Amino acid sequence: MEEDSRLARWEQSTEVPLALASLAFLIGYAIHVLAQHITDGWRDLSFAVMLIAWAMFGVDYAVRWRLSGERLRFVRTHWLDGLVVLLPLLRPLRIVKLYEAVQRRHGEPRFSLHARVITYAGLSTGLLGFAGALAVYDQERGAPGANMKTFGDALWWTCETLTTVGYGDVTPVTRGGRLIAVGMMACGLALLGAVTGSFSSWLIQVFSQEGDTQDTRHGEGPPER
Amino acid sequence: MEEDSRLARWEQSTEVPLALASLAFLIGYAIHVLAQHITDGWRDLSFAVMLIAWAMFGVDYAVRWRLSGERLRFVRTHWLDGLVVLLPLLRPLRIVKLYEAVQRRHGEPRFSLHARVITYAGLSTGLLGFAGALAVYDQERGAPGANMKTFGDALWWTCETLTTVGYGDVTPVTRGGRLIAVGMMACGLALLGAVTGSFSSWLIQVFSQEGDTQDTRHGEGPPER
Amino acid sequence: MEEDSRLARWEQSTEVPLALASLAFLIGYAIHVLAQHITDGWRDLSFAVMLIAWAMFGVDYAVRWRLSGERLRFVRTHWLDGLVVLLPLLRPLRIVKLYEAVQRRHGEPRFSLHARVITYAGLSTGLLGFAGALAVYDQERGAPGANMKTFGDALWWTCETLTTVGYGDVTPVTRGGRLIAVGMMACGLALLGAVTGSFSSWLIQVFSQEGDTQDTRHGEGPPER
Amino acid sequence: MEEDSRLARWEQSTEVPLALASLAFLIGYAIHVLAQHITDGWRDLSFAVMLIAWAMFGVDYAVRWRLSGERLRFVRTHWLDGLVVLLPLLRPLRIVKLYEAVQRRHGEPRFSLHARVITYAGLSTGLLGFAGALAVYDQERGAPGANMKTFGDALWWTCETLTTVGYGDVTPVTRGGRLIAVGMMACGLALLGAVTGSFSSWLIQVFSQEGDTQDTRHGEGPPER
Numbered sequence: 045m046e047e048d049s050r051l052a053r054w055e056q057s058t059e060v061p062l063a064l065a066s067l068a069f070l071i072g073y074a075i076h077v078l079a080q081h082i083t084d085g086w087r088d089l090s091f092a093v094m095l096i097a098w099a100m101f102g103v104d105y106a107v108r109w110r111l112s113g114e115r116l117r118f119v120r121t122h123w124l125d126g127l128v129v130l131l132p133l134l135r136p137l138r139i140v141k142l143y144e145a146v147q148r149r150h151g152e153p154r155f156s157l158h159a160r161v162i163t164y165a166g167l168s169t170g171l172l173g174f175a176g177a178l179a180v181y182d183q184e185r186g187a188p189g190a191n192m193k194t195f196g197d198a199l200w201w202t203c204e205t206l207t208t209v210g211y212g213d214v215t216p217v218t219r220g221g222r223l224i225a226v227g228m229m230a231c232g233l234a235l236l237g238a239v240t241g242s243f244s245s246w247l248i249q250v251f252s253q254e255g256d257t258q259d260t261r262h263g264e265g266p267p268e269r
Numbered sequence: 270m271e272e273d274s275r276l277a278r279w280e281q282s283t284e285v286p287l288a289l290a291s292l293a294f295l296i297g298y299a300i301h302v303l304a305q306h307i308t309d310g311w312r313d314l315s316f317a318v319m320l321i322a323w324a325m326f327g328v329d330y331a332v333r334w335r336l337s338g339e340r341l342r343f344v345r346t347h348w349l350d351g352l353v354v355l356l357p358l359l360r361p362l363r364i365v366k367l368y369e370a371v372q373r374r375h376g377e378p379r380f381s382l383h384a385r386v387i388t389y390a391g392l393s394t395g396l397l398g399f400a401g402a403l404a405v406y407d408q409e410r411g412a413p414g415a416n417m418k419t420f421g422d423a424l425w426w427t428c429e430t431l432t433t434v435g436y437g438d439v440t441p442v443t444r445g446g447r448l449i450a451v452g453m454m455a456c457g458l459a460l461l462g463a464v465t466g467s468f469s470s471w472l473i474q475v476f477s478q479e480g481d482t483q484d485t486r487h488g489e490g491p492p493e494r
Numbered sequence: 495m496e497e498d499s500r501l502a503r504w505e506q507s508t509e510v511p512l513a514l515a516s517l518a519f520l521i522g523y524a525i526h527v528l529a530q531h532i533t534d535g536w537r538d539l540s541f542a543v544m545l546i547a548w549a550m551f552g553v554d555y556a557v558r559w560r561l562s563g564e565r566l567r568f569v570r571t572h573w574l575d576g577l578v579v580l581l582p583l584l585r586p587l588r589i590v591k592l593y594e595a596v597q598r599r600h601g602e603p604r605f606s607l608h609a610r611v612i613t614y615a616g617l618s619t620g621l622l623g624f625a626g627a628l629a630v631y632d633q634e635r636g637a638p639g640a641n642m643k644t645f646g647d648a649l650w651w652t653c654e655t656l657t658t659v660g661y662g663d664v665t666p667v668t669r670g671g672r673l674i675a676v677g678m679m680a681c682g683l684a685l686l687g688a689v690t691g692s693f694s695s696w697l698i699q700v701f702s703q704e705g706d707t708q709d710t711r712h713g714e715g716p717p718e719r
Numbered sequence: 720m721e722e723d724s725r726l727a728r729w730e731q732s733t734e735v736p737l738a739l740a741s742l743a744f745l746i747g748y749a750i751h752v753l754a755q756h757i758t759d760g761w762r763d764l765s766f767a768v769m770l771i772a773w774a775m776f777g778v779d780y781a782v783r784w785r786l787s788g789e790r791l792r793f794v795r796t797h798w799l800d801g802l803v804v805l806l807p808l809l810r811p812l813r814i815v816k817l818y819e820a821v822q823r824r825h826g827e828p829r830f831s832l833h834a835r836v837i838t839y840a841g842l843s844t845g846l847l848g849f850a851g852a853l854a855v856y857d858q859e860r861g862a863p864g865a866n867m868k869t870f871g872d873a874l875w876w877t878c879e880t881l882t883t884v885g886y887g888d889v890t891p892v893t894r895g896g897r898l899i900a901v902g903m904m905a906c907g908l909a910l911l912g913a914v915t916g917s918f919s920s921w922l923i924q925v926f927s928q929e930g931d932t933q934d935t936r937h938g939e940g941p942p943e944r
Contacts, residue, residue, distance in 0.1 A: 196444065196447075200447050200451075203447075203450075203451045203454060204435065204454075205884055207433060207454040207455070207458060208433050208435075208658070208882060208883050208884050209430055209433050209434075209435035209454060209884075210435045210437070210660065210879065210883075210884035210885045210886045210887075211435045211436070211437035211440045211662070211886070212435075212437040212661070212662055212885075212886035212887040212888055213437055213440045213442075215886045215888045217888075219871065222871075222875050222878075225878075226875075226878045229878060229879075229882040229884060230882070233882060233915055234914075234915050234918040237915045237916075237918070239459075240458055240459050240462045241462070243459040243462070421669065421672075425672050425676075428672075428675075428676045428679060429660065429679075432658060432679040432680075432683055433658050433660075433883070434655055434658050434659075434660035434679060435660045435662070435885065436660045436661070436662035436665045436887070437660075437662040437886070437887055438662055438665045438667075464684075465683055465684050465687045466687070468684040468687070646894065646897075650897050650901075653897075653900075653901045653904060654885065654904075657883060657904040657905070657908055658883050658885075659880055659883050659884075659885035659904060660885045660887070661885045661886070661887035661890045662885075662887040663887055663890045663892075689909075690908055690909050690912045691912070693909040693912070
């Protein structure tokens with residue numbers, strides 16, 4: 045019980061700093077990849093920001109493991125946190141927690157369950173896609189035979205990949221780019237599946253309620269099934 | 270209660286005019302995009318039609334907000350209406366309401382729930398796809414390196430995009446065309462997911478009922494699972 | 495009641511002839527499309543077969559409408575039959591009934607519900623895909639700029655379209671071919687959705703039962719959720 | 720009862736040998752396909768390993784059929800085992816059983832149902848995809864006009880096929896390669912559907928539980944719908 049409350053207090057106080065750290069990591073990585081003509085000083089700064097953000101997540105993971113009083117069970121039940129420490133570009137997923145924190149603080153009415161799943165998974169898909177586009181563009185840029193010339197191409201490629209449309213006008217050709225692409229397909233499809241699944245189930249629910257309302261309003265009895 | 274009945278009366282009396290306005294907007298936009306060789310007079314007319322339709326939706330939104338007696342809650346609960354006011358090409362979604370109104374007036378028996386979800390979402394997908402094809406074609410036409418030469422190409426591209434087949438024989442190459450394409454992928458996929466989801470769930474239901482009937486007819490007891 | 499039993503008797507006695515007629519229509523169409531170097535006599539024969547099959551479906555539809563004692567309601571509740579009369583290439587869907595008839599006659603144990611939905615929808619997808627491949631190949635053959643050179647190409651294109659993979663190495667370029675392709679995408683996706691949906695739901699069921707069995711066998715209590 | 724226990728004992732004692740045999744078959748096939756410059760002795764060895772593994776599965780199937788005391792019903796209820804005997808490259812699906820055996824032996828706590836379905840189907844998809852990539856590469860290698868030059872290309876093609884992205888930068892051009900590809904599309908899609916379906920349903924469950932926890936923690940009453 046004692047550990048539980050200390051763990052909860054730790055999580056509450058690290059929420060905002062960690063979210064900022066994850067945002068800083070993403071911005072640092074974006075500068076590292078996209079800003080080619082900056083001076084070495086700025087380049088070193090962006091690298092330092094990424095390193096510090098990485099360290100903060102590592103420390104947080106270690107402290108939470110310690111406070112939980114668990115052994116290997118912690119690794120299994122918090123595998124997403126572990127993955128975030130290992131693969132820094134999955135870090136944007138943490139921003140989802142900031143969104144939650146901000147919303148709670150302002151005391152605004154909460155969204156319905158469907159809307160929240162869509163918002164969470166949609167935001168995660170967007171951030172993951174942006175991080176993945178950066179990583180793949182970093183691999184492809186300047187490779188011989190690459191048809192992904194600009195970062196705009198990389199973003200367009202990301203969208204057609206995550207929706208599984210896959211025109212093939214832009215495709216990764218390097219080994220590294222393809223490896224990251226496979227990871228994006230796997231993660232992104234599941235996340236996008238959650239978004240479209242919730243959205244269409246919500247749409248069906250809306251239509252069904254609308255049908256009920258109109259049937260009642262016009263006195264036509266219960267809706268036929 | 271007073272506001273409720275006035276709101277209901279307003280919605281009932283604006284139903285058909287707004288549907289016609291939305292149809293007029295779509296036709297006006299189609300003329301604007303497709304009819305290149307018309308005189309300036311006709312061009313101005315089609316533009317005026319679009320503007321008037323836009324204004325009608327704005328006024329309707331304002332009146333309904335006023336009559337609802339709500340503040341910001343109205344924006345959240347009627348976000349689809351708000352979106353339609355901002356993005357005129359989503360307007361065709363309103364036609365779905367006309368279909369409902371016509372059907373009610375004739376007093377014909379109502380479709381089952383499944384059939385209605387399929388009809389609504391299918392009609393919306395079709396109209397959204399047509400509007401999207403117009404918008405993308407407007408961006409792509411005449412762009413250097415574009416492979417979307419005719420409006421037929423644009424429609425074909427729309428179909429392969431909404432079904433996520435994505436051959437890649439026709440693809441948008443301009444920044445504007447790609448932005449609209451991403452929006453179409455996101456919206457269209459969810460709508461189409463609702464259609465195919467309902468259709469396949471209906472199909473499963475039909476097969477299951479057919480199985481029951483035949484089992485009963487031939488006296489083979491309840492269907493095995 | 496009188497009409498019901500007469501309708502049932504009519505349906506039972508026309509079952510096998512109609513199934514054979516639908517098979518004959520498909521074979522006749524396949525000969526019409528694929529066999530280019532046959533004499534005119536054979537060509538006329540295959541055409542006659544198609545016409546007779548078409549007539550048989552028309553007569554059956556008319557008789558069943560008459561016997562049902564219904565008016566327009568019949569058209570709505572039997573829309574699939576009506577569609578089959580109008581679009582002869584959807585006719586293969588009738589073969590599904592033959593499969594059912596054969597299985598019933600032999601008195602073999604019935605499949606489970608899942609297996610039947612998969613079999614029905616899978617068979618329908620296969621037949622529809624084959625008919626669609628024939629129709630698209632008929633349109634594309636010899637068209638300028640067509641990359642669908644052989645019927646093998648058409649079948650390969652059908653498979654990548656129905657699974658929404660869509661490589662784009664083979665694509666229809668004519669207006670007629672693209673129109674049929676859009677119809678195939680719409681129908682095929684829903685049918686295939688029924689197949690994969692049932693299969694994966696069956697798979698999940700199997701894994702869940704297996705989990706239960708092993709938990710019980712090893713005395714580990716009820717399965718955790 | 721007697722047969723049941725003997726069957727169970729047989730299955731328990733053949734579990735690990737058969738899993739090793741299936742692994743050996745896959746490795747043998749990989750050597751056969753990928754190692755082009757080995758001496759004939761090694762080539763014969765890899766072929767012998769494949770043949771022995773094949774024979775072991777055949778014997779196991781025969782013995783289990785015998786012990787089951789069933790006739791044709793065994794073929795229907797064990798169709799997956801029968802398929803594995805006929806199509807050796809589906810054999811990797813057996814490895815899933817080894818995973819289960821290892822986990823049980825170590826007495827570790829069991830995963831939840833969702834996690835297990837994901838692990839099983841994911842592992843099967845991976846193994847099936849690897850086997851399929853080998854088989855297609857074997858067909859395509861050296862074919863005139865083939866754009867699948869290396870085994871890396873074959874793996875990349877497999878990933879974009881199983882996720883239905885289908886860029887089309889790499890596609891099979893031979894008849895054999897396309898036949899295997901169609902089989903992979905059908906099997907792989909269903910398996911992948913099981914993975915993404917379970918994952919997104921698990922994700923929705925996690926979000927819903929998280930919502931409940933936070934509502935309770937902050938005393939905001941039950942979650943709204």
